[in-house]
Amino acid sequence: MLSIAGYDPSSGAGVTADIKTIAAHGCYGISCITALTVQSTRGVRRVVPVSAKIITATLDELAGDFAISAVKIGMLGSAEAATAVVGFLKRHRFKTVVLDPVLVSSSGTRLLAPEGVQVLKRELLKLADVITPNAAEAAALIGIRIDSSQDRERTAQKLHELGARNVVVTGGHLKIPSDFLSMDSGARTKVLTGRKVSTRSTHGTGCAFSTALACNLALGKGLARATAAAKKYVTDALKSARPIGKGIGPVV
DSSP states (O other), X not given: OEEEXXXXXXXXXXXXXXXXXXXXXXXXXXXXXXXXXXXXXXXXXXXXXXXXXXXXXXXXXXXXXXXXXXXXXXXXXXXHHHHHHHHHHHHSOOSOEEEOOOOBOTTSOBOSOHHHHHHIIIIIHHHOSEEOOBXXXXXXXXXXXXXXXXXXXXXXXXXXXXXXSSEEEBXXXXXXXXXXXXXXXXXXXXXXXXXXXXXXXXXXXXXXXXXHHHHHHHTXXXXXXXXXXXXXXXXXXXXXXXXXXXXXXXXX
């Protein structure tokens, strides 16, 4: 399985967290780094994008060598990186593409410039089989605030109108955490409810969820079952997470 994401040196999110999640599912992970970051559990201090030429060369080299069962896309870092990934997906058609539209870090640092967001909305959404925004990311993509379950349904429909086939609006921040799954351009919907886990080790939950979802899809589960399995994986990870670092610790 291929992870396309940024590099978090604290291994709480990004490529290194994805590799840990992939390994936990018994899969083999390969990766392409889109941006370097200076960060720790205390927050993101700096973002340095990788050149589009290096991203393109890396992705094409990997696709020429491996049979890639699924692609997970996380932080892109720049419009140039987003465009390079779009070109890659158009040249190599994959059975499963999961897009986690990472826009801003939990500490408030912008992780994708406005120009990159436009590339994501205009082209990348259409190339993904499923997208996994949290409420804030979904709201940023469509320009409305999400306050209720009705808002999440309306949000998912707006994302479908932008070209997304299947949408999971994650809701781990809610008092009663629940994810809203909208399948087949809104023809089928499902709410997956969980229980709140009290922990300060929540860094990388979005990365873990989207990567676990991609793994379960690659292993042959249908979308609803794969989403439920990914939610359980993150919940179990939150329960067993150790308090590492001085800030918000990693979930896995």
